[in-house]
Amino acid sequence: MASLAVDSPGSAASRAAQRAAVFPRVRWMGSKHRLLPHLARVFDELGGRTALDAFSGSGVVSYLLKHQGYAVHSNDYLGFPAVVATAGVVNHATRLSAQEVGRILGPPADDRDFVRRTFSGVFFTDDDLAFLDSAWSHIDGLRGHRRAVAIAALCLAAARKQPRGVFTLTGDLSRYDDGRRDLRIGLREHFVERVADYNRAVFSNGRPCVATSVDVDELEPGRYDVVYLDPPYAPPRDDNDYTKRFHFLEGLSRYWAGDTILHGTRSKKLPKRVTRFSSRRTIEEGLRDVLEKFHESTIVLSYSSNALPDRDTLHSLLAEVKDHVEVRAVEHTYSYGTHATATRRSVDEYIFIGR
Numbered sequence: 001m002a003s004l005a006v007d008s009p010g011s012a013a014s015r016a017a018q019r020a021a022v023f024p025r026v027r028w029m030g031s032k033h034r035l036l037p038h039l040a041r042v043f044d045e046l047g048g049r050t051a052l053d054a055f056s057g058s059g060v061v062s063y064l065l066k067h068q069g070y071a072v073h074s075n076d077y078l079g080f081p082a083v084v085a086t087a088g089v090v091n092h093a094t095r096l097s098a099q100e101v102g103r104i105l106g107p108p109a110d111d112r113d114f115v116r117r118t119f120s121g122v123f124f125t126d127d128d129l130a131f132l133d134s135a136w137s138h139i140d141g142l143r144g145h146r147r148a149v150a151i152a153a154l155c156l157a158a159a160r161k162q163p164r165g166v167f168t169l170t171g172d173l174s175r176y177d178d179g180r181r182d183l184r185i186g187l188r189e190h191f192v193e194r195v196a197d198y199n200r201a202v203f204s205n206g207r208p209c210v211a212t213s214v215d216v217d218e219l220e221p222g223r224y225d226v227v228y229l230d231p232p233y234a235p236p237r238d239d240n241d242y243t244k245r246f247h248f249l250e251g252l253s254r255y256w257a258g259d260t261i262l263h264g265t266r267s268k269k270l271p272k273r274v275t276r277f278s279s280r281r282t283i284e285e286g287l288r289d290v291l292e293k294f295h296e297s298t299i300v301l302s303y304s305s306n307a308l309p310d311r312d313t314l315h316s317l318l319a320e321v322k323d324h325v326e327v328r329a330v331e332h333t334y335s336y337g338t339h340a341t342a343t344r345r346s347v348d349e350y351i352f353i354g355r
């Protein structure tokens with residue numbers, strides 16, 4: 001097995017990775033932000049014009065692919081990742097002006113108070129919650145990429161202000177206050193800064209890009225030169241439920257329109273979305289079908305050594321559909337975790353390439 005080196009600083013891959021690193025960062029479980037230089041090198045070697053990022057999450061890999069000149073299709077079954085990808089990947093030119101930001105910060109356009117009524121005492125201060133209602137009263141009138149940038153910035157503001165970025169923690173969270181500015185400033189101030197982050201990230205690579213939010217099983221095969229798969233990990237002793245951790249961002253990304261909040265829960269969460277990737281029992285079968293579906297494309301698959309199924313199983317699954325399978329290992333230290341023991345655990349991150 002090859003161990004993966006990062007390219008020399010002046011190479012095209014390394015320039016793309018550096019540019020992609022400006023993508024507004026959200027603490028998404030399994031985010032590949034730190035792997036950008038390694039992935040950039042792989043994509044650079046593979047070439048091609050069209051790429052699918054089938055489990056896009058934070059959107060950072062889609063954004064990297066865009067920097068590497070691909071026409072990108074970014075997909076995740078959650079809605080929040082699609083908004084983020086619309087703002088930063090599909091959007092080639094739209095930035096929010098100071099005037100538009102000023103309007104969103106100004107007096108509310110209507111008297112909605114759903115966020116404050118629902119989440120008072122659960123997350124944030126009442127002032128912050130009132131701002132989310134008020135901001136949405138203006139965002140509802142926006143359309144297209146403008147709307148996506150505003151929503152993405154609002155969600156990122158909430159993600160940054162929430163300790164550890166996960167919405168399983170509720171109530172008095174003062175014990176998590178380590179003095180970090182992100183936890184202290186209000187959501188309004190965050191919003192202004194996060195809009196600036198998105199505005200900075202916007203660029204055009206001249207290729208049509210799209211974002212969808214459907215189950216991977218619903219995607220059509222056969223249209224991509226490169227397919228990047230970063231499925232949800234199935235850790236041996238925890239779950240991989242994204243809705244449980246990020247339900248507030250998911251709801252906020254559409255002002256909970258059409259959502260059924262579980263009012264009996266402490267965090268007022270949304271129902272879990274169960275797919276074959278949600279359980280250790282069915283993930284292997286789910287992966288086999290996805291690999292079969294994309295067998296005509298070059299497949300790049302991320303996986304980590306503390307996840308299930310194990311490396312050998314994945315290798316054989318990929319070898320069922322591809323003649324040539326290569327595995328590259330990257331030493332990687334996660335900074336994410338809901339428990340002290342889960343933070344900064346060093347794992348081997350693998351990049352499988354099937355051609």
Ligand SMILES: C[S@@+](CC[C@H](N)C(=O)[O-])C[C@H]1O[C@@H](n2cnc3c(N)ncnc32)[C@H](O)[C@@H]1O
Binds near residue numbers: 028058059076
């Ligand atoms: C490991 S994360 C991807 C991280 C991403 N590459 C990044 O750098 O941020 C896995 C993603 O798969 C999504 N997901 C889970 N089950 C899915 C399904 N059945 N179809 C599509 N996406 C799914 C989750 O919402 C999550 O964002």
